[in-house]
Amino acid sequence: MLKNNSLISVIVPVYNTKAYFGKCIKTIIDQSYKNLEIILIDDGSTDGTSAKCDEWSQKDARIKVFHLQNGGVSKARNFALEQCHGEWVSFVDSDDWLALDMYEILLALADKFEADTACCGAWQGNEENYTVRNIWRRFKEDEVCYNNGSALGNVIEQSGTLWNKLLKRELIGCIRFDEKIRYAEDTLFLSEYLLKANCVAVTKKPLYYYRINRLGNVVSGGLNSRHLDYLYATALIFDILRENGSVDVGVERVVDVGIRVAALMNKTNKQKCYMDAIRQLAKKAMPYRTELIKNNRSAKQYFKKFILTQMYYGNFLFVCCSKIVNRIK
Known part of the structure; x- marks a missing residue:
């Protein structure tokens, strides 16, 4: 039994997802927990999604729709944060969908641990075929609570996404998304x-359904300018982790991101800007490379240490290793 009936502001940025949006919004309005404020931010859709947002707002009084000129997901979310009134905030991607008891379970979890943040597991795939997404892999229990400064490193290491979390609006405060970063x-x-x-x-209970390989999804596309944003954001994240006692997590993230981006590269001269950005990122992490094996001396961690060195020099061996590692994954 929940201790309170707190309002949850559900923020859904929407851009050209007409084919998927209906399932997403239906699973939000049909939640077993009803005290929701649903904020749809139409980011200048051109495929008919805008009209669908308005249609849904006529069906449920909890839905508020705002139409913006296209400015990107960060701008849309920032706008929504200025409009919301809930004690809790949830961010949902408009091509995904939710288990119908997701918010009820997350609020009960927050009550149980007297937590200011609640997170769940997730599925990934599509309507016909989905599997559990292996995100909360660092603990054996069904539930855990990170506190006393342990939250930053543990959560970012396992699940750096927003969509499977309830956040306290009071803690968000003046924090806003960097509108220059698109990844x-x-x-x-x-x-x-x-x-x-x-x-x-x-x-660990999977309550969020994350759609993968959707046409038009940046994450499932090839190398593009957004990956420069990815590398830049990773550098900023590394600084936060390093300065707050989680440099080991930061170094490993640098290596993992470098591998993901390098795996998409080819031999053309157009790739030089990406390699330069990768080398700058590696330069930040190199002084802390021994952190990769400080607590885990497995062959995998030694290999990541080797990869970081090759990443620092930006040589062809690094690209080859990245392509092999990415294919094995």
């Missing part, structure tokens, strides 16, 4: 938020 802006926002969190409660 990993959510992890940067979350990193800044977690610096203020006292207790983060986590359940």
Whole structure:
């Protein structure tokens, strides 16, 4: 039984997801927990999604719709944060969908641990075929609570996304998304938020359905300018982690991001700007490379230490290793 009936502000940026948006919003309005404020931010959609937002607002009084000129997901979320009134805030991607008891379970979890943040597990795939997304892999229990300064490193290491979390609006305060960054802006926002969190409660139960390989999704596309944003955001996240006692997590993130971006590269001269950005990122992490094996001396961590060195020099071996590692994954 929940201790309170707190209002949850559910923020959904929407851009050209007409084919998926109906399922997303239906699973929000049909939640077993009813005290919701649903904020739809139409970011200048051109595929008919805008009209769908207005249609849904006529069906449910809890839905508020705002139409903006296209400015990106960060601008849309920042605008929504100025409009919301809930004690809790949830960010949902408009092509995903939720288990119908997600908010009820997350609020009960927050009550149980007296937490200011609640997180859940997730599925990934599509309507016909989905599997559990292996995110909360660092603990064996079904539930855990990170506190006393342990939240930042533990949460970012395992789940740097926003969509599977309930955040306290009071803690968000003046934190806003960097509107210049179009990739990993959510992890940067979350990193800044977690610096203020006292207790983060986590359940492994998968309650969020994350759609993968959607046509038009930046994450599933090839190398593009947004990956420069990805590298830049990772540098900022690394600084936050290093300055707040989680440099080991930061170094590993640098290596993992470098591998993901390098795996998309080819031999053309157009890739030089990406390699330069990768080398700058590696330069930040190199003085702390021994942190990769400080607490875990497995072959995998030694290999990551080797990869970081190759990443620093930006040689062809690094690109080859990245392509191999990415293919194995």
